[in-house]
Amino acid sequence: MDHLSLCPLVALLLCAVLLALRNIFKILFHDKEKSTADIPPGSHGFPVIGETLQFMLSVNSGKGFYEFVRSRRIKYGSCFKTRLFGETHVFLSTTDSARAVLNNESGMFTKRYIKSIAALVGDRSLLCASQHHHKILRSRFINLFSKKSTALMVRHFDELVVDSLSGWEHRGTVVLLTDLLQITFKAMCKMLISLENEEELGSLQRDVGLVCEAMLAFPLNLPWTRFHKGIMARGRVMEVLEKIIRERRNETTSHNNSHHEDFMEQLLAVDDGSSSLSSDHSTKLTDAEIKDNILTMIIAGQDTTASALTWMVKYLGENQNVLNILIEEQTQIAKQASDKPFLELDDLTEMTYASKMVKESLRMASVVPWFPRLVLQDCEMEGYKINKGWNINIDARSIHLDPNVYSEPHKFNPSRFDEETKANSFLAFGMGGRTCLGLNMAKAMIY
Numbered sequence: 001m002d003h004l005s006l007c008p009l010v011a012l013l014l015c016a017v018l019l020a021l022r023n024i025f026k027i028l029f030h031d032k033e034k035s036t037a038d039i040p041p042g043s044h045g046f047p048v049i050g051e052t053l054q055f056m057l058s059v060n061s062g063k064g065f066y067e068f069v070r071s072r073r074i075k076y077g078s079c080f081k082t083r084l085f086g087e088t089h090v091f092l093s094t095t096d097s098a099r100a101v102l103n104n105e106s107g108m109f110t111k112r113y114i115k116s117i118a119a120l121v122g123d124r125s126l127l128c129a130s131q132h133h134h135k136i137l138r139s140r141f142i143n144l145f146s147k148k149s150t151a152l153m154v155r156h157f158d159e160l161v162v163d164s165l166s167g168w169e170h171r172g173t174v175v176l177l178t179d180l181l182q183i184t185f186k187a188m189c190k191m192l193i194s195l196e197n198e199e200e201l202g203s204l205q206r207d208v209g210l211v212c213e214a215m216l217a218f219p220l221n222l223p224w225t226r227f228h229k230g231i232m233a234r235g236r237v238m239e240v241l242e243k244i245i246r247e248r249r250n251e252t253t254s255h256n257n258s259h260h261e262d263f264m265e266q267l268l269a270v271d272d273g274s275s276s277l278s279s280d281h282s283t284k285l286t287d288a289e290i291k292d293n294i295l296t297m298i299i300a301g302q303d304t305t306a307s308a309l310t311w312m313v314k315y316l317g318e319n320q321n322v323l324n325i326l327i328e329e330q331t332q333i334a335k336q337a338s339d340k341p342f343l344e345l346d347d348l349t350e351m352t353y354a355s356k357m358v359k360e361s362l363r364m365a366s367v368v369p370w371f372p373r374l375v376l377q378d379c380e381m382e383g384y385k386i387n388k389g390w391n392i393n394i395d396a397r398s399i400h401l402d403p404n405v406y407s408e409p410h411k412f413n414p415s416r417f418d419e420e421t422k423a424n425s426f427l428a429f430g431m432g433g434r435t436c437l438g439l440n441m442a443k444a445m446i447y
């Protein structure tokens with residue numbers, strides 16, 4: 001072969017090498033570059049499934065599902081995009097975006113109806129209801145969280161904690177979260193349905209646990225899947241609640257004078273027992289609405305409160321100076337209330353340092369790390385174009401740990417709340433029309 005005849009071959013080979021290099025370059029660096037000037041940065045992941053696999057790996061890893069968001073926040077900044085379960089998700093972590101999305105004055109955001117979650121908590125749950133239905137339900141449920149029910153909870157919760165602590169000295173090891181999950185579950189069940197039978201509580205707690213696990217599982221309803229187990233467990237929880245409703249109605253018709261100081265009693269008091277749909281003009285709730293929302297409240301209140309308490313104990317264990325100040329305050333209050341067998345709601349108002357310590361624990365732990373919403377109209381956030389139909393998530397945990405929002409954010413310092421904090425920066429209980437319904441109840445339990 002002469003020198004000239006080699007040229008086309010070399011050129012061809014060169015082209016092939018360049019093409020291969022271009023592809024390798026694309027695979028390696030595609031994720032890091034902004035797709036276009038106005039679309040949020042982020043990775044599309046694999047075709048169809050996007051980054052679902054990476055998300056599920058995170059869920060099942062020791063680091064937990066927030067690791068998926070944390071690592072991308074570091075890589076891309078305060079606004080990034082990903083694809084999960086066939087949908088686009090944008091994560092935002094600034095106080096301005098939190099205000100805009102959660103307060104939703106523009107009406108451009110709503111909570112998304114997720115079929116698999118509705119299958120588990122019920123499509124009449126506050127978590128799944130349409131915007132209109134949600135308003136009706138919320139106005140009905142908000143009345144239940146009265147001063148009276150909070151006072152009852154303070155007393156009962158104190159009793160449960162004292163009872164549990166008294167058993168600790170006879171146990172070699174105590175797994176705090178396990179104990180606290182049991183205490184918060186008992187407290188929620190007493191408040192909602194007056195259930196106190198240990199055996200019934202045990203089986204109900206197992207079933208609610210299966211429903212919670214299924215909420216994080218891949219929504220595949222086949223006999224061996226976690227999702228299927230959750231669906232079956234939901235069925236059993238509904239049966240328990242139906243039985244309670246039946247018994248309560250029987251008590252009423254047989255003029256049995258037994259009175260229960262719980263949410264179920266209040267909900268049934270205005271419910272005439274018909275199963276017609278509730279409407280704007282009526283405060284009546286259907287049985288389905290009552291059952292779905294009792295389950296929702298158990299789920300919303302049990303895990304969150306137990307996790308918050310566990311984190312709080314961890315932070316106190318690591319910060320002796322904070323613990324000392326707290327002990328001093330608590331000792332003072334105990335002296336003043338020495339004649340009372342248990343804590344009362346009024347005692348909580350004296351706990352000024354404890355309230356800041358609880359707030360600081362909630363800030364650092366960010367028990368609910370992000371809040372998802374659906375975008376109803378094309379809009380712009382943080383200088384990026386956000387499309388209608390995308391999911392937008394306010395990453396509360398990043399805001400809580402942002403050094404531009406909280407100085408020395410990783411330092412456990414309750415006294416930072418001596419001063420006013422930046423607007424829209426404390427999001428432990430959310431903000432706007434979806435703010436946690438049980439926030440005062442939760443605080444009363446944690447103090």
Ligand code: HEM
Nearest residue numbers: 297300301304305308368371428429430434436437438442
């Ligand atoms: C430390 C404990 C708790 C934390 C950190 C917490 C946090 C939250 C957050 C952040 C939201 C709003 C989510 C969003 O905007 O998407 C929420 C909603 C909710 N929480 Fe809590 N929560 C706690 C305890 C409780 C308790 C004890 C109950 C009472 C039963 C409760 C009932 C609810 C309900 C029903 C909702 C839905 C409200 C709605 O969509 O209108 N939570 N919670």
